[in-house]
Amino acid sequence: MNKRLSDTHQPLNLIYLDANATTQVLPQAASAALSTMETFFGNPSSSHVTGLQAKQIVDKTRQQAKRIVGTDEGKIIFTSGATEGIQTAILSALVNAKKTLNCNENYSLLYGATEHKAVPESLKHWNEVLELNAEIVAIPVNEKGQLDMEFIAKEVPNALMICTMAVNNETGVYQDISLLDQTIRANNPKVAWMVDCVQALGKTDLSLGQTTIDYAPFSGHKLYAPKGIGFMYVKENAPFTPFIAGGGQESGLRSGTENLPGLAALSVIFTMLLDENESNFTSVENLHSFRQQIVLALTQAFPEVVFNHSFENSVPTTINFAIPGLSSKEIMDLFDSANIRVSSGSACSSKITRSFVLDAMGLPAWQSESAIRMSFGPAMTQSEIDSACSRIVFAAQALERSCLIIDKNTIDTTTIENKAKAELNGLVQFKVGASCSWLYIDQKTKSAVFIDPLPELTDRLHTLLTCRGLELIAVIDTHSHADHISCRQNIAQSQLAEQQTNSLGWPADAKLTTINGHEYPYITLGDKWLINIATPGHTNDSISLVLCEPIKDSSDKLRVHYTFCGDLILMNSLGRTNFSNSSAAAMYSSLQLLTALIGTKSLLCPSHDYNNEFTSRIETEMARNSLLTQVINDEINAEEFSRQKIAMDKKIMNKPDREIMCGALIAACQEFMVREYTSASLAKAVKASTNMKLIDIREPHEYALQHDKKFTFNVPLTRLVHFVKNQQQKEQELVFVCRSGSRSQLAAQALARLGFNNVGHLKGGYALHQY
Known part of the structure; x- marks a missing residue:
């Protein structure tokens, strides 16, 4: 925990804390997928031996899935992922509902205010396509992210469908499924009910067979399986309309040749969850211990940290927090430089904006705008958690060096002055x-x-x-x-x-x-x-x-x-x-x-x-x-x-x-021609030039965490105007680099517009190149 910035010389190993966005494929699952592609590559619909061997993988995985979700009845349909499952569930429910509409009545489609955007957007889409003209209504949540049961009881009688979430992807908050079941069915026994179970898999017990849930989509890549494989549970006798028609695979419920390698990998994950053999997965008790350890590290590193959800009603694998005075982008850039991967809220959006989930929970705007999500899966180990905690504290030291935070234990000005700080x-x-x-x-x-x-x-x-x-x-x-x-x-x-x-x-x-x-x-x-x-x-x-x-x-x-x-x-x-x-x-x-x-x-x-x-x-x-x-x-x-x-x-x-x-x-901004380098072309240019200046454009705290300082000159974007004032030689070759290539391109463009005619940047930045 006391590692100093000056102690590090070797590149830091990757610490991945963004499992709610996606996970790496475990070696055992990857091996199973590869073996299937090489050996059991038959079409499960074929009647020869190779096809029968393939079909056995499909059947085995389907039976495992039923055990995982806790049901003996109902259907398990393999899909490309949760989005397809959501589409299938909504389409099925609304096609059936359309048959019962009374033109003199008003109807609604209910969804939780903190649902993944795939749900309300799909409701809007199919509501329009099917010309239902139902009102799409968000169910409010309280400050802990729990759905408002009184609101549901009042609104569900006129609902054609209700969509809720087992576990929230941003906060890890889980809903009381039993209470939801009682509330929904007491007020509308026949309404179609979908529960997004993507973030629940492997993190909480599922007993769907003991509920009246009609549809439950799941995704493999959120739990160490490859992208492109998922499944959905459909309750026995629940209305169903195939979302994909064609060759009649999956008993006519979902056409298209099965993703056999994905299913083989998914079967390995199911085996671990069911503990049929020695499992790589950590117990729920240890997962709670891991979260507490990270929380303590965050509190030590950032004494002002604020946690955006209650740990009492959230799964232990998700931590959502904000740090006063620091934006989510600044924290993400800081952690990225320390080789820690986190996200700002949901990673399914490419833009860093305020969190609609935290807004719905009524949190202050600054917390929503500055939110950071750390998430890990059940394959996390104690040694990885130890490294993560050490690295978090280590990264915070760089912020102290940039004077973006102050160590409360060294608030004395004399002590602070003696700390190594980036010159300003x-x-x-x-x-x-x-x-x-x-x-x-x-x-x-x-x-x-x-x-x-x-x-x-x-x-x-x-x-x-x-x-x-x-x-x-x-x-x-x-x-x-x-x-x-x-x-x-x-x-x-x-x-x-x-x-x-x-x-x-x-x-x-x-x-x-x-x-x-x-x-x-x-x-x-x-x-x-x-x-x-x-x-x-x-x-x-x-x-x-x-x-x-x-x-x-x-x-x-x-x-x-x-x-x-x-x-x-x-x-x-x-x-x-x-x-x-x-x-x-x-x-x-x-x-x-x-x-x-x-x-x-x-x-x-x-x-x-x-x-x-x-x-x-x-x-x-x-x-x-x-x-x-x-x-x-x-x-x-x-x-x-x-x-x-x-x-x-x-x-x-x-x-x-x-x-x-x-x-x-006045007009659209003109883009100026700047050189875009790859690692290879830049290395070649450096050898050929005697007057090239390589400039790291990231902020000082990011630069302090960079270990390979071939870009030895640091000009953060906040100091770019100062640099322009003091850079007298407009002919000098200047090459900028940053984490992703975005900031370096902005800097190069800015200088080119001001008459610097020999500027360039490393396209893709450190993320894509190891110059």
Whole structure:
């Protein structure tokens, strides 16, 4: 548990904690599948000896399945997986229900609010195809994820079908099947009832024969069998309509030649579950012990961790948690770098979003958005759990090194200062959705300024300042925001309680400097100045903040490092001017003023970044924004600009579930040509080049866990703008790499757009290549 980052030299072995998404095929199951393909390869429908041998595998697996689900009656139908089983059950139930419809009555289709999306989406599909016009209704759950029995009792009398779940795939919460049975049948004895049993297999006892469940789908790949094999239980005399018609296999219930290798592998898993021979599976008692061990490791590594479900009514193989201040993606990236595989909620969706399961349970939004699921199967061993726990604590040390968390046992500032930490000096960009906050740190004076603060970053800022011993000298908004609530006052109260400021946080004791005959207020940040320039337009209180070298003479040109321009100029856009406190005419003047002061080549740091472009320059924006070009070149007047700006703002579309757009995009973003390398082509390029810089674009805590540091230069995306400012040689060969190739491609594209013409990235990242 006390392994240090510096102790590791060899690549870490894989720790797989995403079994609810899928599992590896156990060697015994894989061997059985291979043997079947090589030896017992006959068609079970054939009457010769080879076919009869194949049919014996099918029959044996079917009998085992009946024992597994706890029934002597009913049918076991082999499928391609749970989704097919769900489709078959819903189609069967609704085709039969359609025969009994009364046109004068209203009907419903019930499903649990925390069901896998395959269920409600299938209900919607077949409801439309069969033209039932039934209302699809979600059964609410309580804070523990348990279905509302009173709701079911009230709604089920008019239901054509009810779909529930034995064990939830995100939280491991199990339902009281016996109580459900009593409630459903007391209020509607004939309604079709499907129970998704995918996550229950091998984790809880099943006695389907003692229930009135009509349909129960299962999937093999969730329990160490190959993908593409599953089965479903159908109660005796339950309505049935084949989902796949054809050659009449499976007694005409499911046509198509049987997946014999998959069935052979499934039979091996069933043998282990039934303990017919020596089993590889851990007892339920030990599984509970494993979960407790992981929970203790998480609590040690992340003292603020919050668990999103009760352990009292969930299977022991699933742990769902959130860590305050850290997004699910950050935790996933961290664990991936430590070679631990976890997921954010359900892995059946490619996008990382908030969890609808946790939303249905009424959990706070931050827990839903930051949820991480760890899951393992009954083949997990004690040694694997020990390694997992050690690795979890080990990974947390990297976050401490990046000052994203603080070890509560070493909260003393002196002790923290002595810990090895990734160097941090200059500009850091934080993003929440499309909104940006900017932190500038002067390491020499241990001082910092926070610009356009976002509420989601309040705790992170406090942690970072404490960990690094920094003094916040100002927290400033560039304008009054309409798309989010500024947390400036909260931060100021805790960090700058005595400071007097205006409504945007600009310090009242700022000094004045003269530029081109006009006075502008400024504050000092180390050996630099931060100048406040009024740039109304987007809002009447909009300002731009220019970080520059001190002005020695009023006639000197500004030597600008960064311009924090709020929503005056956005990447591929101009800030909208159709708010009640906006003025297009004022924006026209502000654009001309700002350009006159900073020129066209200074880096712009806006408060929004809708396309992951990170930063820009006025000259870069002029190349794709003709309206901006006309303003800068004085080709149109304020009146004409206002007319065109009104037309542009009308194109802004705001959807109820999306953040407010603060600018209208000019056109589709252009993709720039960047080199895409494979491991082989990159190795060849490195040998042939004398001027190539290899850059790991991941965050410092991820990089700290990487063992093969051939990409020895670390530029995290949060520091990309800082890197652009300091990378003077635009001709130098730059190659970016990250975990999957996504972030590295964004970085390469951003630099190419800014005129760096020799950039590339490793396609697929570390996930696909071992460069």
